[in-house]
Amino acid sequence: MASTSKVFIGIDDKVIELTGADKEAFLADRKASTDAKALFETELKTKQDSRDSALKKLADIAGLTKAELDAIL
């Protein structure tokens, strides 16, 4: 389905509105970029959660609070 939102781009000191196929191609390109960034952020959060979980387990074994372990690390 074609997007109803307007798309404006700047070229040097001019602003032009993209329409038709140019507009849809631009939006598709930007969506691909947004999707790639979202995927990256999800993977990064998974890694950080995994690291936090491992640190908590390590702190429990060592008898330290996570803050104390963070201070050592």
Add this chain to the structure above:
Amino acid sequence: MPTSTKMAIPYPASTDLVKDGATNMGSMATQIDAKTGLVLISATTFSGVSSQSINDVFSTNYDNYRILFKSITASGAGPVISLRLRLSGTDTSANYGTQRMFAQGASVSANRDAFGTDEIYVVDSTTANPQNACADMIFYSPNKAEVTTYTNIGEALLGATLYMQTSCGFQNSTTQFTGFTLLADSGTFGGTVAVYGFNK
């Protein structure tokens, strides 16, 4: 002929003959061209766009360039700004490589090609604090027939947390680029972008 204090640029003395004025001024202009370190090539202010292209700023006049971006406005979900190099009015969307280090609060992370190889990540321009974002980029040899490399440092305010990111990388072709495009991943953005050439 006397010279200026800091750059030793010669200028006509008050006692010089008027008939020599044009020659002396020409000599002074040549010296300024030769001794100025950074030369402003282009300065553009824009707003409310999904992308902003800057054409015809890379040339044989300089090898290396500095690009300063200051965010002013942003709409939508808080656009992430990226960059593509450009030749004769067409963006190049392949063969980029980026290594990025990202610090937010006490957390630091690093990654390679986090956002793909079709563009270079520049900076986040948050909707809540768009004027708290900027980026300082240096591009090496974008207009020479060799691989273009770059370094970049940016900062932004995400919520109450200040973050900074530094990145570097390349566009792995020998294309002789003449410009670049800043792109928002969503929404619109605005700001100022200035391009300087390093004298050589």
